[in-house]
Amino acid sequence: MNWKGMIVPAIVAVIAVVLPFVVQAPYVQHIMIMVFIWATLGTAWNLLGGYAGQVSFGHAAFFGLGAYSAGLLIFHLKISPWWGLVLGPFISMLVAIPIGIICFRLRGPYFALATLALGEIFRLVFTNWVSLTNGAQGILILSSFPTKLPYYFIAFFIWGMSLLIVDRMVKSKLGYYFVSIREDQDAAESLGIPTTRYKMFALLPSAFIAGLVGAFYMNYIAFIDPHVVFSLSDISVMVILVVMMGGVATLWGPSVGAAIYVALGELFRAWLGAANVLAFGIIVCLVILFLPNGIIGELGTLKRLLSRQKAKAVMAGGN
Amino acid sequence: MSLFLQTIICGILLGAMYALIAIGMTLIMGVMKIINLAHGALVMVGMYITYFCFKEWGIDPYLGMFISMPILFFIGCIIQKYLINRLVEVDSILPENQVLLTVGIMLVLTETMRLIFKSDYRSVATSYSSSTFFLGDISISIPMTIGFLIAMIFTWLLHLFLTRTDLGRSIRATAQDRDAAIYMGVNAPRITVITFGIGSALAAAGGSLLLPLFYLWPDIGHLFTAKAFIITILGGMGSTMGALFGGLTLGIAESLGATYISMGYKDVVGLIIFLLVLLFLPGGFKSLTRR
Numbered sequence: 335m336n337w338k339g340m341i342v343p344a345i346v347a348v349i350a351v352v353l354p355f356v357v358q359a360p361y362v363q364h365i366m367i368m369v370f371i372w373a374t375l376g377t378a379w380n381l382l383g384g385y386a387g388q389v390s391f392g393h394a395a396f397f398g399l400g401a402y403s404a405g406l407l408i409f410h411l412k413i414s415p416w417w418g419l420v421l422g423p424f425i426s427m428l429v430a431i432p433i434g435i436i437c438f439r440l441r442g443p444y445f446a447l448a449t450l451a452l453g454e455i456f457r458l459v460f461t462n463w464v465s466l467t468n469g470a471q472g473i474l475i476l477s478s479f480p481t482k483l484p485y486y487f488i489a490f491f492i493w494g495m496s497l498l499i500v501d502r503m504v505k506s507k508l509g510y511y512f513v514s515i516r517e518d519q520d521a522a523e524s525l526g527i528p529t530t531r532y533k534m535f536a537l538l539p540s541a542f543i544a545g546l547v548g549a550f551y552m553n554y555i556a557f558i559d560p561h562v563v564f565s566l567s568d569i570s571v572m573v574i575l576v577v578m579m580g581g582v583a584t585l586w587g588p589s590v591g592a593a594i595y596v597a598l599g600e601l602f603r604a605w606l607g608a609a610n611v612l613a614f615g616i617i618v619c620l621v622i623l624f625l626p627n628g629i630i631g632e633l634g635t636l637k638r639l640l641s642r643q644k645a646k647a648v649m650a651g652g653n
Numbered sequence: 654m655s656l657f658l659q660t661i662i663c664g665i666l667l668g669a670m671y672a673l674i675a676i677g678m679t680l681i682m683g684v685m686k687i688i689n690l691a692h693g694a695l696v697m698v699g700m701y702i703t704y705f706c707f708k709e710w711g712i713d714p715y716l717g718m719f720i721s722m723p724i725l726f727f728i729g730c731i732i733q734k735y736l737i738n739r740l741v742e743v744d745s746i747l748p749e750n751q752v753l754l755t756v757g758i759m760l761v762l763t764e765t766m767r768l769i770f771k772s773d774y775r776s777v778a779t780s781y782s783s784s785t786f787f788l789g790d791i792s793i794s795i796p797m798t799i800g801f802l803i804a805m806i807f808t809w810l811l812h813l814f815l816t817r818t819d820l821g822r823s824i825r826a827t828a829q830d831r832d833a834a835i836y837m838g839v840n841a842p843r844i845t846v847i848t849f850g851i852g853s854a855l856a857a858a859g860g861s862l863l864l865p866l867f868y869l870w871p872d873i874g875h876l877f878t879a880k881a882f883i884i885t886i887l888g889g890m891g892s893t894m895g896a897l898f899g900g901l902t903l904g905i906a907e908s909l910g911a912t913y914i915s916m917g918y919k920d921v922v923g924l925i926i927f928l929l930v931l932l933f934l935p936g937g938f939k940s941l942t943r944r
Binding site for chain 2: 383384387389436439440443444446447448450451452454455458459461462566567571574575578582608609611612614615616618619622623626
């Protein structure tokens with residue numbers, strides 16, 4: 335990477351490291367941690383959905399498996415849930431293998447539906463398998479740290495690592511294979527690309543990162559139940575919205591989308607009370623109608639609009 | 654043995670009502686080739702309208718459906734005309750954009766209902782809600798039987814509409830090949846609007862029939878979206894008769910699962926059938942008859 339490409343990441347990193355020392359309100363730090371969680375999850379989804387074009391409606395399965403790996407360690411074995419950060423990603427990845435084998439036989443909307451069904455199966459099984467998972471009551475643990483600061487830096491680190499992994503992957507030869515599969519699977523296959531294998535190469539890291547965030551989520555929130563961590567509408571669908579809002583198949587898109595998603599959610603909750611999700615739904619519709627490739631993806635369009643207006647203003651000003 | 658028969662009958666009765674909801678979805682999916690995640694929310698809105706008519710004016714749910722259907726037809730047309738049809742012309746990286754738009758619509762519908770009616774569980778208590786009649790030693794619920802009969806009549810009427818009228822034929826033509834239909838003089842954008850309207854109206858009808866049997870709350874839409882999907886895939890996209898068959902299959906599978914496995918796992922049974930069909934019979938039941 336040349337030095338120009340390093341400027342933006344460096345600025346973002348410096349701001350992120352300094353921020354918690356400048357703004358010490360726990361509420362702000364909590365918001366930032368939630369942004370990191372969603373940004374990481376979005377980045378993971380984007381690798382499979384954005385770059386390789388395999389739109390998964392079941393990412394809650396990987397997130398939930400990570401969360402439950404951490405939760406069950408302490409629930410059954412009394413082992414620190416932080417070991418979930420090690421175990422969770424591998425469990426998610428292991429489960430992703432059969433899911434990939436099953437779902438990659440299908441294409442487009444059928445693939446989306448199959449992942450949706452698998453995600454729901456996980457939710458139902460974890461709700462009903464009470465002896466293993468404590469059922470719908472969920473698992474409650476004690477927080478490890480009294481302040482938010484350690485969580486903040488762990489979340490920041492996980493986010494940074496996931497960005498790095500995805501960036502390295504899509505800028506290598508793999509990335510071109512992914513895009514070729516997204517754009518035209520038949521053409522890719524006819525050129526001799528083993529598409530199923532490369533889709534798997536996108537799915538496994540994606541599941542790994544999602545499991546990692548899930549395990550972190552368990553440690554941070556200290557409570558999980560199947561309806562939250564395996565939720566179709568609150569996790570699987572929301573992560574897609576986050577990526578779509580920010581920009582599909584762009585490195586920074588999911589993170590921008592996550593920041594907007596969390597910020598909007600908090601603002602609407604404060605201003606509108608019960609109507610907050612309604613307002614969010616309207617925003618979603620507007621974004622998809624008018625910025626179909628997300629904010630980062632439509633930067634060119636936005637710039638053009640702005641410069642045209644600037645040009646108009648300049649002309650009107652008589653310069 | 655009578656438990657088994659009872660389970661099967663219950664499944665068939667319920668399945669026909671599920672099928673009515675799924676026929677709405679299969680029409681929309683067949684014509685527009687999109688996954689409509691807002692379909693269950695449309696069912697839910699229909700149920701609330703029927704519920705409101707019952708609570709405020711004492712209109713029986715089976716009559717209330719004739720109020721909810723036109724309203725939902727109108728809502729469906731607006732959604733298609735001003736939201737989804739617009740997106741067809743927009744260029745984007747992933748075609749799944751349309752699916753997400755329907756998610757947005759689902760959120761808006763669900764939350765609007767939540768604002769009006771709160772998250773409380775509601776139900777209608779009619780004089781016949783819990784009455785049953787006996788066939789030998791098998792007891793059969795009366796609201797389920799009425800719902801079954803009305804659902805079958807609607808399915809039959811729709812079948813006639815699709816096969817005998819010009820409008821119905823245009824809908825089928827657009828579903829088969831949109832471009833060819835346009836060349837033949839079919840006004841495809843208008844047809845998609847009407848189809849979405851009809852699909853929504855059928856969703857409302859199914860919801861009204863299920864109202865005496867289910868608790869009603871804003872999030873119940875997710876449940877119906879999932880069921881409608883399973884049935885649509887079982888039957889094959891765009892096939893009315895397939896959806897009816899799929900609905901009956903899901904109804905029977907669910908009630909067998911609930912009786913012989915456990916209440917909690919009955920939805921898993923449906924989802925597993927769904928996955929198996931996706932994998933081994935991707936065209937659904939429709940593809941079996943064409944061989």
